[in-house]
Amino acid sequence: MTREPTQVDRHHRRPRSRGGSNHPNNISVVRRSDHKAYHRLFSNMLPDELAAMLTDTWIDPDYYLVAIPRKKPPKKKRRVRMYCTDCEAEVLKHLRRTCRKE
DSSP: OOOOOOEEEESSSGGGTTTTOOGGGGGGEHHHHHHHHHHHHHOOOOOHHHHHHHHHHHHHHHHHOOOOOOOOOOOOOOOOOOOOHHHTTOOOTTOOOOOOOO
């Protein structure tokens, strides 16, 4: 007996209809049956809406779910190029030498 291959879907973690993108960080590959079930249950809810709905409806009243945003990694600093106004040579920011114009 042969097994049929599992069908998969691309799930947008933040729905495109709610400002999500097609960036790989926003896409999860999930089984098609799980994807359909998720959207049947939760539609296009965002994490905070989903946590509130689950807490109000399904979770033990002594507990509650919280959706905490992940901290974004700091942006990489871009190197700023500075040039001498006299000779137009590139000058490093931390050096305070002046150009010796001849």
